[in-house]
Amino acid sequence: MRISRHILIVIIVLASASCATVEPWERGRLAQPEMALDIDPLAAELEAHTYFSKEGASGGAGAAGGGCGCN
């Protein structure tokens, strides 16, 4: 599909973008708990499950995993 090809191009461009070199000893802020992609994994799971059950769209942050009769 044309849409998926455009999305793939955006991903490759963003991933290849030049970024500032950050030495390991400068990564203290990145290691803060607040900087995690999911600060609370259980909250993220419950939210994803709720929106999967109550909305028409789902997914985006990983493979789908198991189903349920919620939707």
Place this chain on the structure above:
Amino acid sequence: MQSLLASALAISGLGQKSVAQTLEDEQVNYRYSKYDEDALPEGIVLAGDPARYQIETHQFRLVKSLGEQYSLTINAVHETMSGSSPWYVLPGAGGTPVQILSGATIEDKRDEFRGKLTRLLENGSWSVELGISDEDDYQAKSISLGREIENADKSRTWAFSGSVSLDDLSPTDAALFGRVERAEKNSYSIYGGVTQVINRDTLLQVGLQVSKHDGFLSDPYKQVFVNNLVRPDNRPGSRTQYAASARLRYFVNSVKAALHLNYRYYLDDWSLEAHTLEISWNQKLPSNWRLSPSIRYHSQESASFYAPFFTDSPANGHYSSDYRLATYGALSYRISVNKTINDWDFIISAEIYDSKESLAISGTKFQTPGLVDFSRFTTGFNYRF
């Protein structure tokens, strides 16, 4: 992302056990949640119980290291659901859609169990997870595989995963209501993404998920008013979904807070298209408190075979009046409070979700009487050992 954290902890001297720096901390997590849907206004309900649905959820998670290179994660969920649910929509006075709901007769429970093994490698990790979800009328068995690959200085991590779910449906009261007695649904999903350190304050993750579903995809408990007859919900037997996401994390050092921005674009071959944006502010406070307010906006365009009701039979034979396939928008307001005391975290959070046809980016397409508003309360703890 665990190795990025590990290198930062090791160099900054904040790490404790050398093993735990490269594996997720050993811990137990528990959450209790109460979910309540708002009652539908009387004016749009023609029959059934307008009070809708309530759900109580218990989540349990255990992370345990097995030696220096393996980690086992166990997830268990127990949910109890009760109340009434939208059944079908009729044309009311002047053609205005009115909702028929079931009686408050739904009593169901769901149990889910997942076990995941993670193995650390020199340049990343792999993982395998098995899962089962069991309800009175639905059982799903799944397997997921994952692989993370880091570059040499751990500033970039590629993540790939795939999953398969094999589902069996056995709707309740099938003979009484003319529902399908047994059916199957199979789902296949793959994901590819990359997380990049942008600078010392910023991380960016982008990814793409593609999913394919085959089998019985209709809702056996929903019906549709088609050409003066009420017929079972009838959706296509396959569905291909695309979801592209971007997640930005930015640390505001002056106030010791992290800004989170998440965006997802969704499209499927049922013509449903959606945009979802979430913004949260995660503020460190004195004495190991953290406050996290957030807002989420979701907007979707309806599936091609959706309408509140049909005056003529659609040519392709597919139709649904399930509000979840409609054009609408939703705003969600959330707040979370976390308090850390030594190896314990205590959490309280709440959410209010409000959906309306007029909140859709494209504006109102149909009146959809079954749109849901809900509130959720969650409390729980984490214990690191």
